[in-house]
Amino acid sequence: MGITMEQLAEMFIDAYLEDAEALGIEKADHHPRATHHMKEIIQLIETLMEKGLAYQVEGDVYFDTTAFPQYGRLSQQNLEELESGARIEVDERKKNSLDFALWKGAKEGEPSWESPWGKGRPGWHIECSAMSMKYLGETLDIHAGGPDLVFPHHENEAAQSQGATGKPFARYWMHVGYLNIDKQKMSKSLGNILTVREMRRKIDPQVIRFFMLSAHYRSPINFNFELLEQAKGGLERLTTMLSSLEESLERANGISLEDRDLKMMEAVEEYKEKFIHSMDDDFNTADALAALFELTREANIYIKEDKINARVIQNILKTFRELGGVLGLFAEQTKEVLAPDIEELIQKRQEARKNKDWPKADRIRDQLLSDGIILEDTPQGVRWKRKS
């Protein structure tokens, strides 16, 4: 490709960060790279060797799984029953087939780094231990990952880390469900791959987020465009309510709160608590979302009446944005200003309607629709939104 290994890595890191940002995923405090942490990695391996948990074979270093009694506990694997060599060839030089590489001696032409065991590269688990402990401490609060990583990766990570520090590596392990395509794991070998890059060209990233949140994180979620359409419908219901509320502010008044207002305030509090309770319960986002839908219904009923209070409306909006913010939804958007010619058309239609010239009014409405503008005639006047 005519570029260096570093440049290639850089390209993919940038692409990843761009996609993550589009989905509203916040950057981590640190995005460390294994190649910048050789010192820490080597130190960790040395510690394991000093403790008798690792041994050297020629230029390689292996973790001795029999020296670490808890090995296999995280993944609840019966070590005797593991199908040896199911996926890869067993290295005959290892003491036990389960032992895994901490350091691999370099073969001719491979990228390599200096180490006490000669030129080589880290084994594929050790960098996670070295870097996460460097930045987050010896015990992590939460370690998350895909279920396919439980064994061997997380098992190995935990063994290395706990072996070295004598402390638990993670307080909680959170393993998410797969994002499946046609009920099967998305994987390169199956070829059923959808990239975020591709998706976000076709679908509003907010819809993707909402879709993911509609099921519990531990459940596998099946992906297809029909389900995404369903999600879109649901999300629209919520966002429509928000814009209705914002519009209603213009006609809202009243300083003193009457019974109806107070009831609405109470409802807001009630659903907020329900939301928080659901999230506290192992991030039950589907249940939390239900609270938002119920609040939405209450809010829609509230603004149906003529007498509405601005403080109440503001409170609903504030609460909704606050809770939505937890999920990365409903960020406040600047109100789009329509082009003058479109405004003019809307005015013309209003006149036509006043004169009960329905064919003309409908013609203008259809024309705007084909331009992607949806008109809605509400009791409080006409309003528009973009077709999504």
Add this chain to the structure above:
RNA sequence: GGCGACAUAGCCAAGUGGUAAGGCAGAGGACUGCAAAUCCUUUAUCCCCGGUUCAAAUCCGGGUGUCGCCUCCA
């Protein structure tokens, strides 16, 4: 073969002992010039069989089905 997860309405999905949230779609109604949005009403032998219990979607046993993991992908 070993280990594990899951099975709830047409679709998605929450609910881990007290009699089925919520959303999408559909049907009927209200509102509307008509729509849209919104509101109201409406849709479930909780995979099957057996057991425990006053009470089971939830607990136990046995099936069936789907999916995942099984040692240098990280």
